[in-house]
Amino acid sequence: MNIKSRKAFGLIGTLLVVLSLVLVNGTSQAASLNTFRKSQAAYKVTKSIMPYGSSRSGAVLNNKGKPEYIVVHYVGNPNTTAKGNANWFSMCNNGNVRKYQSTNGTVVYDVKSPGKGWKDIGKCAVSAHYVVGLKGEVIQCVPDNERAVHANTYYNQRSIGIETCHVDSKGNYTQETYTTTVRLVAALAKKYNIPQKKIIRHYDVTGKNCPALFAGEKNAKWDKFLSDVNAVRTGKVK
Numbered sequence: 001m002n003i004k005s006r007k008a009f010g011l012i013g014t015l016l017v018v019l020s021l022v023l024v025n026g027t028s029q030a031a032s033l034n035t036f037r038k039s040q041a042a043y044k045v046t047k048s049i050m051p052y053g054s055s056r057s058g059a060v061l062n063n064k065g066k067p068e069y070i071v072v073h074y075v076g077n078p079n080t081t082a083k084g085n086a087n088w089f090s091m092c093n094n095g096n097v098r099k100y101q102s103t104n105g106t107v108v109y110d111v112k113s114p115g116k117g118w119k120d121i122g123k124c125a126v127s128a129h130y131v132v133g134l135k136g137e138v139i140q141c142v143p144d145n146e147r148a149v150h151a152n153t154y155y156n157q158r159s160i161g162i163e164t165c166h167v168d169s170k171g172n173y174t175q176e177t178y179t180t181t182v183r184l185v186a187a188l189a190k191k192y193n194i195p196q197k198k199i200i201r202h203y204d205v206t207g208k209n210c211p212a213l214f215a216g217e218k219n220a221k222w223d224k225f226l227s228d229v230n231a232v233r234t235g236k237v238k
Helices: 082-093 175-191 202-206 220-233
Strands: 045-047 069-074 098-102 107-110 118-123 130-132 138-140 159-164 199-201
Touching: 069 175, 069 202, 082 130, 082 138, 130 175, 159 175, 175 220, 199 202, 199 220
Parallel strands: 045 138, 069 159, 069 199, 130 159
Antiparallel strands: 098 107, 098 118, 130 138
16 A cells, blocks of 8 residues: 555554564574464454445445455555554545645645645545555455455456554564465465466566565565465365
8 A cells, every 4th residue: 555644543552572682582583574484373354344435435346346456565664554544544544644746746744734725625635445554464445346445446346455563664574474464365365266477466466666675576575475374275275
């Protein structure tokens, strides 16, 4: 997603995650970033489905509501929680967050105007089906068979969007976030018979640096993520 302005998060709080300066059992926490942990407990999906609004139109996906793609994103706002980002979607959905444009064309989303020279150009429409948090928690905001607003029109009509929380501007994930995202993507791909070639990044849709950790051509970390997804999906890893 990588929204430029999120002053509204001051209303819902953030979660501070200490990385390389904190040692656990003599090992830096940084060593466990972006790694899959087989022993991690199964994730639980908390449903917090938004009412109909600008971020949830209620329109069903093409192909009679059956997802054809999975698009992976990162929230673009380090150390924020799944709940905080789900709340952000709700604030956009109910009109509390507006879309403002400056005289030079820059667009931001905020609960109030950034100041002089900014024009209110309408409602904010941003959402995803799922948000994966820093502790591996999962919140569902939009039903699988409906359209969310997370990519472009083509993929919004055909895909499930998954936003992932991260610990820094580079998009690094906690072990819990990474493992849960792998398992969630694998479960959805298996449920809807989505082939690996249709598990994509926001980067693949628009060229945006999203998810930051996985963006770019020939990204070994993205290849490893897809390999982990495939291992879970095929039962090689339980």
